[in-house]
């Protein structure tokens with residue numbers, strides 16, 4: 466039996482897809498295929514954070530249904546499954562089951578229940594044993610919490626993934642050790658709000674916070690690097706920043722989702738911090754870790770965003786000079802507070818589009834300047850991909866602060882660490898050579 470999985474959305478969804486595959490392999494004897502037309506089971510692991518991919522879902526289902534093998538099943542999983550539930554079955558006769566993001570561990574049961582819908586938001590998978598499938602032999606995704614307790618006005622995720630529960634420390638450590646034994650060098654800790662770790666467990670648990678978890682993971686032999694996504698700026702207290710700087714295994718790159726640079730908009734987004742707090746945290750971080758890499762998420766065109774508000778966002782971009790920017794036009798989502806905001810606050814599409822282009826254009830310039838400034842610098846790179854063609858062998862990997870560097874002229878092995886000097890910058894892509 467073969468399964469095809471299409472994964473949309475974030476790293477959490479990627480991990481959920483690995484998890485479903487592991488379950489299907491070990492309990493039902495499935496193997497993965499990259500060709501949906503030969504699959505016995507087609508899973509679409511959906512994202513609902515913005516409207517557009519969701520709108521495309523039904524035409525995609527139609528395409529899979531047309532090309533699928535006779536008798537093959539189609540399941541819609543993930544965040545859109547959570548919030549649309551049974552409506553998906555009503556809208557598309559091709560769908561055999563609907564499995565919400567919080568219910569992923571029930572995959573081997575639901576495939577045997579025709580037209581079943583499992584979208585229970587109170588379902589607790591936090592004690593669920595991890596399974597072995599990992600897409601990479603070098604890096605592994607590792608869940609540390611499920612759900613989200615925040616109520617950001619634009620965000621549907623608390624509705625699709627339910628309330629926040631932390632995964633017990635011993636389960637996380639056991640999994641990290643197992644991964645290290647299997648040759649994994651780098652962990653990416655996953656949670657909707659990682660630095661709120663320890664806020665609630667579903668069983669008795671000794672008190673621990675995210676800083677404590679990082680200290681425990683630092684001791685796991687064989688793991689050389691630890692990354693995490695996403696932390697919340699609100700919970701970036703001094704203790705967290707000092708641990709980030711001190712911890713010998715925590716990579717010096719961090720995702721700090723800004724969302725908006727305007728304190729007024731941050732307030733109506735219910736983010737819990739101001740422009741000043743965000744800048745203060747970044748300043749403190751840069752003073753502790755001068756070469757830190759910072760990525761962010763920004764939404765433009767949120768309800769009530771004026772030119773002046775947007776100018777604050779540009780100002781934060783200018784001051785922080787993010788290394789990676791994920792930027793979006795605000796997309797109203799059902800089950801969110803902002804969905805019911807007064808329509809007079811809506812920002813016209815063309816204005817939002819102009820702001821997005823302006824933001825992205827300025828960021829591209831910053832990146833060009835940054836890439837140029839990287840020339841001559843040396844980084845320790847973990848080799849994540851190795852390619853060979855008629856011209857020879859190439860590899861690529863990431864520095865501690867998350868620069869992607871292409872390495873010429875030397876055969877390196879997957880999972881190897883190499884000291885690399887950046888030699889040139891081609892349109893923002895960095896090329897380096899191994900030194901020493």
Ligand code: 5AD
Pocket residue numbers: 514515619620621722724762763764793794795796797798
């Ligand atoms: N519209 C646009 N972008 C959104 N995001 C979350 N909800 C919305 C929305 N309704 C963005 C945020 C978040 C990222 C994962 O997606 O920037 O950090």
Ligand code: SF4
Pocket residue numbers: 473474475476477478511512513514543544566621622625626
């Ligand atoms: Fe991930 Fe959010 Fe999309 Fe769900 S809605 S897949 S949590 S980005």
